[in-house]
Amino acid sequence: MRLSTLLDALPADLAVRDRIAPGDVADPVIRGVSYDSRKVAPGDLFVALRGSVADGHDYLSRAIDLGAVALLVETAPSADTLGSAVAVVVPDSRRAMARLAPRFYGEPASEMTLVGVTGTNGKTSTSYLVESILQRARMRTGLIGTVEVRYAGEVQVAVNTTPESLDLQATLRSMCTQNVDHVVMEVSSHGLELERIHGCGFRVAAMTNLTQDHLDFHGDMDAYRSSKVRLFSEYLDANGCAVVNVDDPSAAHFLDAARERGARCLEVSRDAKREAHVRVSDAQITLDGSRVSLALPSGPLDVELPLLGDFNLENLVVAVGIAVALEIEPEVIAEGIQHCPQVPGRMEVVEARNDAHPTVVVDYAHTPDAVDKLLAAVRPLVKGRSIAVFGCGGDRDRAKRPLMAEAVAKHSDLAIATSDNPRTEDPLAILRDVEAGLGGLTRVEAAALDQSHRAYTTLPDRSEAIAHAVAIAEPEDAVVLAGKGHEDYQIVGTVKLPFDDRDQARRALRARDEAGQTEGEGR
Secondary structure, three states: OEHHHHHOOOOHHHOOOEEEOOOOOOOOEOOEEEOOHHHOOOOEEEEOOEOOOOEHHHHHHHHHHOOOOEEEEOOOOOHHHHOOOEEEEOOOHHHHHHHHHHHHOOOHHHHOEEEEEEOOOOHHHHHHHHHHHHHHOOOOEEEEOOOEEEEOOEEEEOOOOOOOHHHHHHHHHHHHHOOOOEEEEEOOHHHHHOOOOOOOOEEEEEEOOOOOOOHHHHOOHHHHHHHHHHHHHOOEEEEEEEEEEOOOOOHHHHHHHHHHHOOEEEEEEOOOOOOOOEEEEEEEEEOOEEEEEEEEOOEEEEEEEOOOOOOHHHHHHHHHHHHHHOOOOHHHHHHHHHOOOOOOOOOEEOOOOOOOOOEEEEEOOOOHHHHHHHHHHHHHHOOOOEEEEEOOOOOOOOOHHHHHHHHHHHHOOEEEEOOOOOEOOOHHHHHHHHHOOOOOOEEOOHHHHHHOOOEEEEOOOHHHHHHHHHHHOOOOOEEEEEOOOOOOEEEEOOEEEEOOHHHHHHHHHHHHHHHHHHHHHHO
């Protein structure tokens, strides 16, 4: 594809400001596009992106050395740097890449049915439920989300909830070649604001909920909500369907955007008394899952939901609403729900139930609302104490730290505040922000926590915090590890270190067993 053909995809606000062609070829053939200079191949267009850690403009020479024939930049390079490559200057290279990517990959989204799920919490669980339903409906499915990208037997670890535009379009094209016909995609506010999903038209757009998160990026809740609404106002097909959780106070914004688009709306609710197209009539919730009676437009439907937690009823009705919007038969919906796999790091119980062990639950909850829902869901399911281990990420929204802590104090008997991904912040400074919200609990030393009531302690080392919580827990207690979920790393400074809450919990349970055996032998 010629460079000029690619550039024709740019709208007026991203139009080329300058074009520098010092070599003999002013309009080279573009054989590939890359924004990572280490992955450039001969004949590529290299897109220089400005990031929070690195600036692609610092790596133009490397890209040219590896064979880049053209550069998409925001600042024109020097003649010495450019050599014989063509430089194209645009006002915003990231947004420009989002326009070029669909054209380069041949508009793959137009060949499949796309389902987009947005919201602060519940996107991953909802997506898993929808994928399971679609598979039971004999559809060839693809999944793009926070945990992983998977299709046709391939599994890739996710880097972002919604991939960069170039990666997303490459993945969609690969899905097309594998005959995938339905794609379920988690759509983040970053993905919407940075236009990563440009070129994607969604048959169904769904909203789970909207609560505080990412204000370090968006600034305030109005801006955050406006980003989410863009899925409905800009990317939902005019003949598509919006599925909206009407229990959420922001629901009207999403419904109005969809109606202005000309799309039909399908309202869902977990409230039996609320008027909605899909709603929960009754639910029996246990540590093994839930039996749920639903009211659908076609009539009542009983389902067995294997995902734990009261809050998963909200994800359930959104997933069922999506299935109804896609005209999937009720009995197929029920089968898909029943066979949905455990969602990694979402209300995930570590190891099988053991009478000698406390229940250990790992969850990705990292917002005030998610922590509140998680701990509220666990509380009635256990006979003993609820012991929470949690932290807050560094270099992220500081305002939510005390709010998360307030949710912990509200629902927990004991708590250990620890590190999450401190990044470049001082872990102790983060903990001071967290402690501002723990006023409902009494601060004690770690050694005194077990003998205390309604108390907390701080242990900056997350592995130590998990080990201590598991060690002091009684068999009827629940230890809830909140914040990291499926993540298998911890970011300290700028280094990503191996760390998995689930592995740490298993190690702590083994240490607990070994200590018990030693104690027994000593008698």
